[in-house]
Amino acid sequence: MSGDSSEANETSPTMSNIPDIDSTGTDDVLLSVRELKTHYEERSLFGGDPVRAVDGVSFDVRRGETLGLVGESGCGKTTLGRTLVRLEEATDGNIVIDGDDITTLSGDDLQRWRRDAQIVFQDPESSLNDRLTVGEIIREPLDVHDWKTPTERRQRVRNLLERVGLREEHYYRYPHQFSGGQRQRVGIARALAVEPEFIVLDEPVSALDVSVQAQILNLLMDLQEELDLTYLFIAHDLSVVRHICDRVAVMYLGKIMEFGPTEQLFQDPENPYTRSLLSAVPTPDPTVERERTTLRGTPPSPRDPPDGCVFSTRCPAKIRPDGFEELSEDDWDAIEVFREVLRERSRTDPSLSERARELLGLETRLPDVDEAAGELFDSRSFPSDVQEPIQQSITAANNGDEEHAREIITAALGSVCDHEAPSLLETDQSDSARSSRCHRHREEYAEPDASGPYSPEP
């Protein structure tokens, strides 16, 4: 499995050599996440590779901060958030709080963590039980944790309703009688009920009308200050993240690609993926032109992450192997697109019927590699050390062996980005403690303009 080899190639960080995000020692760390993995095993008839939803992430969460978690859909944000509050079981790695590893807690200790760590879900429509009254929904965690007396619980629910901007008389109403914003207030009250110190906010406003979003965000920020809460804020909307987060982690295909203080990261992203992600944000003022880096294609499947750097299949700053400097950008791009075509065709999650046909020895895929190769390469003339492996690769793919076809091209034309997974490197030793996962940070590959243009949003 390709993911295995990528791990084998990576300089494996231990607790001592992972960049210590709080190396200044001035910050109070609530949670230390180290090499955390959450994989989902395939449960279908034919088995298959696990989904590597979270695949070795390390960072610290400081007490009282709002840590943003961003990245394209499917990169593992929700899985990471759910693993931190133990709604998912970690496959490997540690989450340490006050010397205890949350991933191995059980019994009373686990119960305590389930009280101290809460989650607010994205969709208040589906996350609240419509058969319970709002009061019962908020009271449920108090009952589960046997919090004080029943009378005190009822009083607490009434206080919480008011605290989140609802009214006492809402106790006996049902969720469907409320607007989206009000329902999210109920979700927040429920999360607050057992006095947690850490809350995962999983896209808490993205299902709401824009006019309501600001009210809910303001409520969350007020509550944080008042109750000394620590937030992990998962979001798609980067302008919201910029507005409310102290620091940001950028995730791609189960890994953290960049980590740093929000404003510095938005002003001067260091990782090619962060630059691409941020430059896709529309400018509020349409008269202001910004330079953009457009990302090619879609992320690879988390069942079959690329060997080497996970972002290597789309990276605009990808390092070329020695000896191919003469090829034009266009020619090089065509080769990368061809590799993507092969990758797509050899994806390890064919449908059940395809798998069945495969097992029966029947033809499963149409031989359309020639067509792609024709479109990409017919108008180009390559030197023989490029042309030959491409031709061999086309032949292998036409024989139905896309895996070998990919290997031929990687062996002949691959670079360090294809062969070696970069570690998360500290890129700034000062208080700001930034880190980024990219071979371009190594002196021998440094090229300041390699990621293409980037102009920050003002």
Ligand SMILES: Nc1ncnc2c1ncn2[C@@H]1O[C@H](COP(=O)(O)OP(=O)(O)OP(=O)(O)O)[C@@H](O)[C@H]1O
């Ligand atoms: N219970 C599950 N079983 C199998 N695969 C899962 C499960 N939950 C999530 N996944 C897969 O894990 C990967 C990460 O999903 P996750 O929901 O964590 O990503 P995300 O970044 O939160 O996405 P989004 O922004 O769309 O919510 C995806 O490929 C997803 O399909």
